[in-house]
Amino acid sequence: MPKVLILGARAPVALDHARRFAHQGWTVCVGDSISCRLSGWSQAVTTSIKLASPRFDPAQFITDLRQAIDRHAIDLVIPTCEEVFFLSRYRSALPSSCRVAVSDFEILRQLHSKWEFQSLARTAGGQPPASTLVSSLAQAREWAAGKPLVLKPEFSRFGVHVRIYPQGMPSQAAELPPMGRWVAQEYCAGIELCSYSIADQGRLLAHAVYRPAYRLHTSASYYFDQQVGQQAPSAIQTFVATLVQQLQFTGQISFDWIAADGQHPRVLECNPRAISGVHLFAMQDALPAAFTGSADQCVVPSNSRARMIAPVMRSAGLLQALRRGQFAGWCSDAARADDVLRIGSDAMPILGALVDMTSFTTTALRRGCTLREAATSDIEWDGEELAWA
Template identity: 60%
Template sequence: MPNVLILSGRAPVALDHARRFAQQGWTPYIGDSISCRLSSWSRAVAGKVTLASPRADPAAYVAGLRQAIMRLGIDLVVPTCEEVFYLSRYRAALPASCRLVVDDFDKLRLLHSKWDFQALAQSCGGNPPPSAVVQTLDEARDWVRAMGGVSGEAGAVLKPEFSRFGVHVRLYPQGIPDDAPPLAAQGRWVVQHHRAGTELCSYSIADGGRLLAHAVYRPAYRLRRSSSYYFDHHSSPAIRAFVSRLVSHIGFTGQISFDWIDGGGDTPSVIECNPRAISGLHLFDFADAVPAALTGEATDCATPTATRARMIAPLMLSAGLVHAASSGALSQWRADWRRADDVLMRGGDVLPCIGGLADIGSYARLAMQRGHTLREATSRDIEWDGEELAAI
């Protein structure tokens, strides 16, 4: 029976990976540098590996990972979050006998950059919005003013070049107001024309440029403008064609995700890329050939065989219900609740939901100890913001 180590067990997608691998004959282990009872308490998981923070101590992280691979006889390592950058950068220090689902570091950097990705997206027919690099809000205003004189568009989106979860994104559909706060010191910022339309997300797996798994969803409910907790199936041949072209063009291997705006035309606009897992993974059934895609052994591109939407039920019952009640959309909320399946409690595996609540308590304590927000406490130890990663 082959062994798989799934990293960043704090993420619901790690739990999803573990359950699917277990059902398809693998022995899953979970690895993380902070509390990850959400995944490690699942009956599908054989054990947990505690690792150092790759951001704070990459040498200790790699050493611990190497020891775990050798001790547990790991055949496959699957990252789920931004530890993918550290895994890629230090691949040579890990056992060559183990398959790591990562691509070259420079390729991941290109995809992660909100600016460098734009040219690649344009060359592959992704119809990205016009964009520019700016250092100040005045530069952004000047660019929007100049471009608006040509296109008639005044709306703008501002984001740091390396950012995540939409936390620092600024949306100005009517143009940048006079009282907008200055840009924070977070490296280069990217300004884009604001595109109106339906938000979509795609999740894919590729091996050597072959598209082996693909799903698209509409993030119907969000935590403010950040992470979604309701995932509605969506079909878009144009998005699939773009992803297939892009992964083939760069010979990509690994998990890759994109954010989109569908304005109703022939070609949706790709906004940015995340070379890692996202919640589109939840749309696949446990029998779908996602493990075969990750090992590179699949011969066809898997798409979800399920038709029901997916949700993180505790968030749908709390944040989703509060929002629906305050906006007069309770009937829509009830209909959406009935047509979705929870991604945490599935098949009688209930402990992950309890473990997730325990994790939140751990993250809250960590946030207080370090003076971070709760969101920062859940991801700061694995984030990569474009800085140089030294050799170890």
């Protein structure tokens, strides 16, 4: 029986991967550097492995990972979060007998940079909005010349620190904080879409598109409305297939899109890691084969049901709908979506998520940081030089 080690076990996408691999006959181990009961308490997981922080102690992270691969005879390692950058950078220190689903570090760096990605996107036909690098609000204001724009740090995640000015930049806008280079980008109105894909050596082997229908403020989505048929423009899959072929990409790769008319999407940015599109695939869909490069065609979700993080949809989502007078729509949306935390009798991940959240909250209070920082700061990578571990 083949064995897989799924990293970033704090994330719902890791739980989803774990269940699918177990369903298809794999022995599943998960690993993380902080609380990860969300995945670790699932019936699909046989072992949870404690790792050092890849950001704060990369040498020990790689040592822990190498020892785990040897001890548990791991055949495949799959990152899900930003540990992918550290895993790629130090890949040569891991056993060559183990397959690691990552691309070359320089490729990941270019994709993660919201500035350098623009040229890659244009080459592959993604039609990204006009953009420029800025280091101050004055430079951004001069470049925009009163037109609508978006400002975002070159390296960021979950929409954090992003500023959206659909009516143009107001005179009282605050100065940009010192976070390295910023990207000023033409604002485009339209329908937000996200795509999630898996590639192996330049071959697109899995692909899904969804609309992030409900969000926590302007950040992460918790409702994933799958787009099929005419709702999922073929241009998106064509772009992804072209780009991964050009880069000879291996691993998971995700993109944010805007479609003004629903049919002509423009790519905004890239996340070279897993995102919530993982949830759209059924347990029998051949994502494990896509990761091993053995899929004989591009895998797409076998059903069109929406997915949601039910506890959030039934709390924050409900309150949001009530404030907006959209209760009927919320009821309809909730009824046509399946939960990603509890599937059948595998209910312990819900309790695990509560334990993890308590741990993150305690860390945030102790450090005086935000909940998001407590949950992700140990794996984030913002373009800094990574010395050999």
